[in-house]
Amino acid sequence: MPLFADSQNTAINGGNFVDQSIGVINSNVTTNISPANGQTGIDILLEASNPDAAHDSSARDYAPRCHPGTREQYIKDIIDWGAPTAGADDPLPLFWMKGLAGVGKSAIAQTCAEELKKLGRLGAAFFFAVNVREDAEQFFPTIAYQLSTEFPEYHDLLDQRIRRDRTILKKTMAIQFKVLIDEPFQELEKTWKGIGRRMVIIVDGLDECKKANDQSRIIDIIAAAARDGVTPFRWAFFSRPEPQIEASFTSNDVAQVTCMVLLPVSDDANPDIELYLRSGFKNTLRRRNIQVTSQWPSDDDIQALVKAAKGLFVYAAMVLRDHIVLWSLILRFRIY
Template sequence: MASILNNAQNTNIHGGTFIINDKKGTAPSLDVLYKRVASNAILNAGGRADEVRCHPGTRKEVISRIEKWRDAPEGLTTSVFWLSGPFGAGKSAIVQTIAERCNEQGAPQANFFFFRTDISRNSVSPLVATLLHQVILLYPSVRETVATVLSANPLIFDCLLEEQLAQLIVVPLRAVQKSSASYRPLVLLIDGLDECDSDSKAGQQRILRAFDNVLVKQRHGVCLFRLLVASRVEPQISMSFKRLSTPFLPLYLNDDYSPETDIRLFITDEFKKVKSTHLLAYTLDETWPSVEDIDGIVEKSSGQFIYAATVMRFISNSSASPMLSLGKVQGVSESAGTSSPFSQLDAIYTYILSRADDQQALKDIFHAHSYSTNIKPQDPFIATHS
């Protein structure tokens, strides 16, 4: 240990407190990074509540289009892909499937899944840190580069988003690209952009603007990363995409991508699981469920996987006979309340409707619709928002 009295002679010291700091230039710490990472936002990091990957055999055309974009030679594709669709169309399942297929196929990817009700991943602040953490795992050689940047500016995660991307994503990736003879662009997957800062919505626009500015600056150089964004089609997001200087490839999940065929396959396979694994499977005969039963669920799904998934989860997890559970699903009324197997789904749709800009117009539509259907004015959304 070093001493402040090295080579001292004829010295007498009585009392006093002496502190020796023997620090010899330790490597810059990445602690400032890890404090900002949102582990819940990372695929398979243990924080995501549900597995939402695509059911085997479904969404083949959509997945194929995304992977062709991912693998296209530089100059023959855009740097940005926008996957959009209504709530429940299966966007998150597609993004998760793409991420897992990237891992299986050796395509480098980093991901961030926004989620409205999880405070650790419903804002802009942890985005770059979380992506950077995954970049370091992919390319350990950039640790020192990143540590140097963080040491020089420990407050960089409070800087403008564009500055964070430039210093903490572009700089490390450029170092990797220069040291590699066969660099493959990193795929950044951002799911649920519409669930980021859903109250102010400003964060959604900031993210797209920041990525656009960074991509524009590297337009004439080597492509370091490609960006896939999945979201619902909301005015501020659509407008932000239209204002991008970077060309983007849009894909909207509509009927062109045969959702009913995929939903039917999913339902059929799930019923097979019920008939082989449910505790009361022995009470079911070979003719159950009927073609009409499956057709009914497909029709009520209206192209949205979330309805079919909710139905099948209810039937699979219920301790009651699957026949009785299916009967309850078929007979449920729109005003069934919290006892409904769709109570969680109802809550989500109620939230979505409550965010509409013109609430009066929305109420007028619901009241007009109630005269042509069996919906009662006492039903949850109409009653609470009239």
């Protein structure tokens, strides 16, 4: 009776038993390794990531964006940093826009992500949010997965790495960054298969990452790679100036590779807020097919709202989103 009478996919090769359903294994080389459950390495990576954190995720369909004509200089500065014109000086690899809650950081981050995508210069994006996108363990896997959809050679290399060791996704963030992002792109550069130009990775709401220590760790890991010149990316961060984040970005090692910009609470934002409000009210009337015989709201009412906003776009956004406020204004001014 044969030793392996019931075996269908087993052979003996050089003294090694081989399951031919997963390829040929000799004493030196393993090929065509299929992970458990028929999953590819990229499938496993996707499970460890958070697709909702992407700039174009349906979960963020109503994400704030800058209204046309507003925040133009800030947007231009970031685009020029992320996609400099030919012959321009090479910008610092990290960018940090800080500002208090409600000043419009996320709207700028979203708008810049969309503009950089149009220019072919967006590598990936992660938009943190409390309770839904706050897990630091998903951060580098999410960035890696998005990058894998942009660069085929990197996709294949990453797939192989995770097939060999799926525990990579359970390692520390420093190891995840090294194995999922740093080393693969270095390997591609050595074989002349690199991405050819620096791409931008946008990280919004870092202060909403669940653990303060993880916020600092993300900055330190990325800054260390930037100092060593091993990352082919530029990283743009948008966050509140929380103490631990401020301490990381202003430390000597990180500050030397970071361009820092303050988005202040200032009356300088009033013209943009006024434009945003006027356009918002106009769109509300149009959507509801309301006809008016005089200007509504009046100039005085618009200026009162601008003054009440005190430089915060979030106030204007809340006014325009709140149907109760809108309809109370409609009734107050007897608009039919």
